[in-house]
Amino acid sequence: MSEHEYTPKSNVGKWFNDRLPLLTLANHLTDYPTPKNLNYWWTFGGILTFCLITQIVTGLVLAMHYIAHADMAFQSVEHIMRDVNYGWLIRYIHANGASMFFLAVYIHIFRSLFYGSYKSPREVIWIIGIIIYLLMMAAAFLGYVLPWGQMSFWGATVITNLFSAIPLVGEGIVTWLWGGYSVDNPTLTRFFTLHYLIPFLILGLVVLHIWALHVPGNNNPIGIDIKKPSKDTVPFHPYIVIKDGFALLMFMIVFAFFVFYTPNILGHADNYIEANPLVTPAHIVPEWYLLPFYAILRSVPDKLLGVIAMLSAILILAALPWLDTSKIRSAVFRPLYKQFYWILVADVLILGYVGAMPAEGLYLLIARIATAYYFLHFLVVLPVLGFKERTTPVPLSITEPILGGSPNLAAVKKKDSFKDQ
Amino acid sequence: MKNFFRISLLLAIFLGFQFNSKAAEKVEYLKTDWSFKGPFGKFDRAALQRGYQVYQEVCSSCHSMKYLSYRNLVEEGGPEFSVEQAKAIAASFEVKDGPNADGEMFMRPGKLSDKFVMPYENEKAAQAANGGAYPPDMTVLVKARGGGVDYIYSLLQGYEDPPAGVILDDGVYYNKFMYGNKIKMSNQLSDGLVEYSDGTSASVEQMSKDVTTFLMWTAEPHLETRHKMGFKAIVYLIILTVLVYFSMKRIWSRIETKI
Numbered sequence: 178m179s180e181h182e183y184t185p186k187s188n189v190g191k192w193f194n195d196r197l198p199l200l201t202l203a204n205h206l207t208d209y210p211t212p213k214n215l216n217y218w219w220t221f222g223g224i225l226t227f228c229l230i231t232q233i234v235t236g237l238v239l240a241m242h243y244i245a246h247a248d249m250a251f252q253s254v255e256h257i258m259r260d261v262n263y264g265w266l267i268r269y270i271h272a273n274g275a276s277m278f279f280l281a282v283y284i285h286i287f288r289s290l291f292y293g294s295y296k297s298p299r300e301v302i303w304i305i306g307i308i309i310y311l312l313m314m315a316a317a318f319l320g321y322v323l324p325w326g327q328m329s330f331w332g333a334t335v336i337t338n339l340f341s342a343i344p345l346v347g348e349g350i351v352t353w354l355w356g357g358y359s360v361d362n363p364t365l366t367r368f369f370t371l372h373y374l375i376p377f378l379i380l381g382l383v384v385l386h387i388w389a390l391h392v393p394g395n396n397n398p399i400g401i402d403i404k405k406p407s408k409d410t411v412p413f414h415p416y417i418v419i420k421d422g423f424a425l426l427m428f429m430i431v432f433a434f435f436v437f438y439t440p441n442i443l444g445h446a447d448n449y450i451e452a453n454p455l456v457t458p459a460h461i462v463p464e465w466y467l468l469p470f471y472a473i474l475r476s477v478p479d480k481l482l483g484v485i486a487m488l489s490a491i492l493i494l495a496a497l498p499w500l501d502t503s504k505i506r507s508a509v510f511r512p513l514y515k516q517f518y519w520i521l522v523a524d525v526l527i528l529g530y531v532g533a534m535p536a537e538g539l540y541l542l543i544a545r546i547a548t549a550y551y552f553l554h555f556l557v558v559l560p561v562l563g564f565k566e567r568t569t570p571v572p573l574s575i576t577e578p579i580l581g582g583s584p585n586l587a588a589v590k591k592k593d594s595f596k597d598q
Numbered sequence: 599m600k601n602f603f604r605i606s607l608l609l610a611i612f613l614g615f616q617f618n619s620k621a622a623e624k625v626e627y628l629k630t631d632w633s634f635k636g637p638f639g640k641f642d643r644a645a646l647q648r649g650y651q652v653y654q655e656v657c658s659s660c661h662s663m664k665y666l667s668y669r670n671l672v673e674e675g676g677p678e679f680s681v682e683q684a685k686a687i688a689a690s691f692e693v694k695d696g697p698n699a700d701g702e703m704f705m706r707p708g709k710l711s712d713k714f715v716m717p718y719e720n721e722k723a724a725q726a727a728n729g730g731a732y733p734p735d736m737t738v739l740v741k742a743r744g745g746g747v748d749y750i751y752s753l754l755q756g757y758e759d760p761p762a763g764v765i766l767d768d769g770v771y772y773n774k775f776m777y778g779n780k781i782k783m784s785n786q787l788s789d790g791l792v793e794y795s796d797g798t799s800a801s802v803e804q805m806s807k808d809v810t811t812f813l814m815w816t817a818e819p820h821l822e823t824r825h826k827m828g829f830k831a832i833v834y835l836i837i838l839t840v841l842v843y844f845s846m847k848r849i850w851s852r853i854e855t856k857i
Binding site: 419441 | 817825842843846
């Protein structure tokens with residue numbers, strides 16, 4: 178990966194590096210040539226790493242005081258909130274941290290969609306990212322069950338019941354997942370175990386995600402291939418480190434505001450009522466970050482088809498590098514795609530909104546239209562756009578955005594060379 | 599910097615959605631000034647002590663407070679009773695302890711370390727004594743209701759004669775703030791029901807406000823610490839952000855690129 182061979186200066190360093198090239202790795206990470214035109218949307222990768230580590234560290238402390246038992250879980254959470262030193266702080270960081278994590282991941286994903294970061298040669302980074310996102314949703318759902326409030330219990334019941342839609346073996350699978358005939362203590366203990374496991378799987382995948390990123394290097398706002406290292410790049414340290422650090426601090430201010438001043442606003446009040454299998458809440462709603470998918474699930478009248486639609490909505494993202502037929506990466510040079518991109522953003526926000534509302538009347542109708550459009554965007558709009566769209570001239574490099582003469586040549590040339598392949 | 603405005607806009611939209619979806623289910627609650635609201639909000643000590651009195655004399659005959667201990671009454675950021683006062687409060691309750699050396703359970707006066715004594719042995723007993731409705735535990739009640747303190751405050755003052763056409767069963771009462779308007783708890787407060795030792799007149803409004811303040815504290819006993827720490831944390835972060843911003847400008851000035 179490194180353009181030049183690195184040798185440590187000291188003899189001890191050399192001795193160690195020959196046996197385990199950690200210093201070479203560190204050198205690669207600090208020297209890593211990064212496009213110098215990356216904007217602030219690119220800082221969310223670092224922010225997400227911070228979120229993951231925050232969740233792991235706070236989660237570790239919470240796990241020391243939490244009791245995964247149906248009769249004691251709720252009480253142990255109250256114990257953390259009241260009697261554990263700064264337990265309230267740790268728990269509020271963890272609970273709001275999940276929301277912050279998803280906020281950041283959605284920005285990260287939509288940045289990728291805008292600038293075409295998922296396209297060749299970065300498909301593997303993208304697919305690993307989708308797997309991380311799936312695991313995040315699993316971890317978030319499992320974690321929401323642990324306080325054993327009413328929403329925990331009934332959310333767990335609704336989501337695990339989705340598996341009963343599988344023909345023939347569905348009911349059996351649900352019983353197997355529950356470890357009994359309803360959501361109960363065995364469900365809670367296994368959910369706790371899995372909730373503890375998944376973040377470490379995510380951590381491993383994050384390493385792969387970054388490794389895969391360091392092979393082709395970062396995409397950039399104008400989406401062109403750049404020479405590395407060159408006038409177009411800066412070393413990761415200190416340029417990107419300080420910029421990511423600055424953005425992270427801004428993010429932390431927002432995070433702190435939630436933790437200290439409105440710690441419960443993103444949660445549901447019913448989760449402060451201890452789980453009661455005999456009382457069903459008036460509305461069972463998931464956390465805000467799962468609402469768009471919840472809306473898709475409920476917009477399909479058939480249970481099995483609803484589950485399939487919901488899963489497809491996520492898995493379709495993995496096929497995105499091949500569904501998007503345009504060779505131009507950045508939406509900056511794709512006037513039509515840019516418009517469809519913002520329609521998709523609006524569509525997902527609308528899905529999120531109707532997901533929080535009762536599935537009836539106008540809300541259901543809107544949910545159905547928005548669901549249909551979601552799939553239309555990926556299955557029809559993107560493939561067709563690649564062939565039909567007239568893109569604007571793409572510059573040759575970052576430092577020389579528009580060359581004298583005809584910059585269009587570059588774009589045309591590029592397109593042609595892709596077609597030849 | 600342009601991007602920051604975009605990011606903030608996105609955040610604003612995201613927050614807007616959140617508030618919107620909550621606003622949709624909101625009724626107009628009665629309003630009052632809560633001393634604990636806002637970034638510098640603190641509890642009103644006297645209101646907490648009066649609120650405890652209302653809870654003790656009125657609510658606690660049916661509603662438990664199972665996550666609270668008598669020692670909490672002394673702690674900083676709460677009603678801050680003196681240790682002697684709290685000991686006296688605890689000792690006024692009979693606590694079941696044991697088994698002793700003979701294997702017998704026995705009753706003894708409460709200590710600071712005891713949890714609040716429950717009005718009923720268990721949930722079933724509570725239901726049996728209250729026409730089948732379980733009076734919810736009050737420790738985190740404020741956080742367990744969508745409307746929070748405003749809802750509890752309003753509910754306590756929301757009893758009315760049912761409008762024409764609404765027929766109530768025996769033991770069911772009409773309350774304009776209750777979900778579905780039917781509530782199994784009768785109107786508990788009436789002017790002058792308790793006698794405040796500090797001379798505050800015990801109007802229904804005053805008692806509602808005091809007891810709701812008390813319930814906010816039982817739900818969020820560390821609220822004051824949280825507010826104080828939040829202010830420090832955010833000021834610290836802002837200063838650090840500004841410093842890092844200028845370092846960043848300095849570092850990036852080495853190359854000719856705008857950031």
